[in-house]
Amino acid sequence: MTAVDMPGKPKLNYLNCDKSIKSWLLTLDHKRIGVMYLIATLTAFFIGGMLAEVIRTQLLVPKGLIFHATKHMSSFAAYKHYNQVFTLHGIIMVFMVLIPIIVAGLGNIVIPLLLGAKDVAFPRLNLMSFYLYVGGAIMAIVSTIAGAVDTGWTFYTPFSIQTETYVCFMVGGIFLIGFSSIFTGINFIVTIHKMRPPGMTWFRMPLFLWGIYATSIIQVAATPVVGVTLLLLILERTMHIGFFNSALGGSPVLFQDFFWFYSHPAVYIMILPAMAIISEIVPTFSRKHIFGYEFIAFSSLAIALIGFLVWGHHMFVNGQSAELDTIFSLLTFLVAVPSAVKVFNWLATMYKGAIKLDTPMLYALSFIILFTVGGLTGVVLGCIAEDVVLHDTYFVVGHFHYVMFGGTMIAFIGGLHYWWPKFTGKMYNETMGRITCVLLFIGVNVTFFPMLMVGAEGMPRRYASYLPQYQPYMIVSTIGAYIQLVAFLMMAGYLLHSLFRGKKAPDNPWGGATLEWTTASPPSHYNFDDTPLVIEDCYDYSNVKYDESIGGYVRTDVPATTEPAPVHA
C-alpha cells in the first residue's frame, strides 16, 4: 500500500484503500476496528433502547399495558416476562454498550490519532478484543433465545442460582466481554506509555488520553475480579460448589461484595471516558485554553482510585456493619470532590471564552447539566440515612440514568459528532444536529426527572405493576422516552444521510489543536505521513485560524516534523 496520491484518483484513506469484506473482518487497523466496534455497540444500543421503550410502555398503566394477567396467563407468568425485559435492557446497556462504546469504539479510532502514532501497541490483540466482544454478544443472544435471564443485571444470588432461565450462557458471554475489556485496557495503557511521539510529555498529552488512561487502569484492575465471580456463579449452577449458597455454608453477601467490587468501578469505566471527551470539546469550542489541566488529569486518576473503595455503598441495607457503612459512605462522598473539580474546570474554561454553540458543544453543555443532576443525586444516595429510605426505589433508577444516559451516552454522542468528520470524512447537517440535541436534552429530563420524584415518594424499582397514585409520573416519564426515540431516529437519519450525501469534511472543521486535526479527514492507512514532533501546547488556539476557502481551520505556524517515517511498501 502506498500513501502517494494517484493522479486523477481520490486520495487513498483507510476506508477506500481496500474495500473487500475480508479486509474489514481481518483488519489490524485501529480505525477500522473502532468503526466495527461502533457498529456493534450501536446495534446493541438500538436493541437495548427498544427494550427500554417496552418497559416504559408497560408502565403506562398501573396493571401493566403489555405484560398483565389474561385468561391464558397468570399475572406471575406475565410479570416474569417483564423481569426478563428489564434484565436484558440492563445487561445490554451496561456490558455491551456503556462499557465498550467510548473506550473501544471512539477510543480505538482517536487514541493513536491523538498520539500521532500509526496504530495501537498490539493490533492483533485489539482485533481479538473485538471478536471476544462479538463472541460474548452471540452467547448472550443464545441465552436470550433459549430462556431469557430474569435476575436483573446484577445476578444476585440465591435467585440467580435457582432460576431456570439460562444464566450460565449469559454469564459466560459477559465473561468473554470482560476479557475483551481487559485486553482493550492493557492495549491502551501500553499505547499511551510507549507510543507517544517525540516531544509529547505526560503533561502535554490531550486530556482525552488521561481519561482513557485512568479508565484502562480500572479495566485492568477490576475486571478480573468480576471474571472470577461470574466463573464461580457458573460453577455454582453447574457443579453446586456452594460458595454463594447459604444452604451449603456459603455466603450470598460475598457475591454482592465481589460483584460490586467490579461493578462499582465499572461505572467509572463508563463515566471517565465521557468526561475525557468533554475535556476535549469544551476548550475547542470555547476557543480558550483548558483551565486547570493538571487538576483535570489528576482528578481522573483520583476518581479511578477512590472508585475502588466505595463498593460497599450498594449494600447499606444488606446487613453490613454500621462501621463499614460509615466508612463507605464517607469514601462515596469523596468521589464527589474530583468530579466537582472537573465540572468547575470546564465552567472556568468557558468563562470569557468565545463559545461556538455547534452540535458537539451543545452536547457538552447538556452533559455538564445532566451529569451534575446525576452526581448530586448520587451524593444523596451515598448518605446512609437517606439511602435506607431510597434504596431500591425509582430514585436509584433516576440517579443511575441521569449519570449513565445523561452522562456517558450524551458525551458519547457529543464525541461522535466531534470526530464524525474526522473518521468518515463527511459533514452532517448542523441545523439538524442542534435541533436533535435540544430535543434529546428535553427527552432525557422528561423521562428521568419524574423517576426521581416518584422514587422519593416510595415507588419501588423493578416492579411490573404499581399503585395508581404513581401513574401521572409514569405517564410523563413514558412520554419522555418517546421523545428520546424520535430524537434518536432523527439522529440516525441525518448521520446516515451525511455518509452518502454529506459535504466533504475539511481536515480541521472545529479548530482543534490536538494532533488528529493535523492529518487528513479521513486519515490514511498509516494516519500520518510523518511522525509529528510535539512542541506546542495542544490547547493553544492562537495559531489555529479559520480559512474561508476550505471551510475549516488551518495552523498559521508550520508544524515541525521529525525525519519522514520509513516507507512501507
Add this chain to the structure above:
Amino acid sequence: MSEALQVGANPEVVKKHLAHHFDTMQQQFDAGKLGMWLFLTTEVLLFSGLFCAYSVYRALHPQIFQFAGEYLDPVSGLINTLILLTSGFTMALGVRFAHTGNRKGLSVCLILTMLGGFGFLGIHGYEYFTKYQERLLWGTNYHPLLGPDHQKLLPPAGLLAPLARPTPVEVSPWHHLKLLKREGFNVAHSSIVPAPVGPAGVVAKMKRESAPGPYSQPNNVQIFFGAYFLMTGLHSVHVIIGIILMIWLLARNLRGEFGPSYFAPVEFVGLYWGIVDMVWMFLFPLLYLAH
C-alpha cells in the same frame, strides 16, 4: 538491561520481527513487556478473588479449615512445590540462554521446564483421584466415606497411601494422635439456654453439629474442598497453558528463531511461568498447611 540494548542490532531480525507501527525493536520490546506485566497483574487479580473468598471463609469457619486441612497430604504438596521451584529455575536459565544465544541450552531448559509441569500435573492428578475415591469433593458432592462406626473418616490419603493402607478403615496412630490433639481446639457450645418452644417449660433439644468425640466433623466441610478444587484447578489450567506455550517456544527455537537480538517471546513466557510458580507458593501453605 544490557541485553535489551542489543535488541534490533541485526537488520535481518528487524525486517522480520519489527511490526509496522513501531519505530524500533527496543520500543516494540518495551511495549510487549509492559503489556505482559499488565496481563500478569490481571492474572494475579483473578486469583485474588479466590484468595479473598478463602480468607472470608477461613475467618468465619476456622474449624472447617482446621478439620479438613488434614485430608491434604503436605508431602505431595511439598514435592510439587519443589518441582515448580526447580522448573522456575530452569525457565529463568532458559531466558538467560536466549539472551546469550545458546539455542541448545534453551531447548534443554524448555524441555526440563515442561517435564516439571507434567510432573506437577501428574502428582496433582493423583491427589484429585484419591479425593474423588474418598468423595472428598465440593458442595453437594461432598459425601465422605465413613468408617464402620460412621464416625471415623478414612485417614488422609497421600502419595504413598496405597502402600500404607492395607486396611482402609484403620486409623493410623500418627493421625490418631493429631485428631486427639485437635480436641483442644474444639469450639465450646454456647452456655446460653435455648429459647423455649411449645408449652412453657419444654425446652427444644439442642442441635449438635454432629456426634461428639474425637472424630466429630464440623458442618460445611465441603467449603474447604470447594476452595481446594477451585484454586488448585484454576492453577492447574494455568500450568497446562504454560506447557502449551513451552511447546510453541520449543518449536520456534528448533527453527532457530531466537537469538540475542530477538528473544521477546521467551522472556514473556518466562514471566508467565514465574507468576504460575508464585501463585502456587501461596496456595501450598494456605491449603496444605491449613491445619
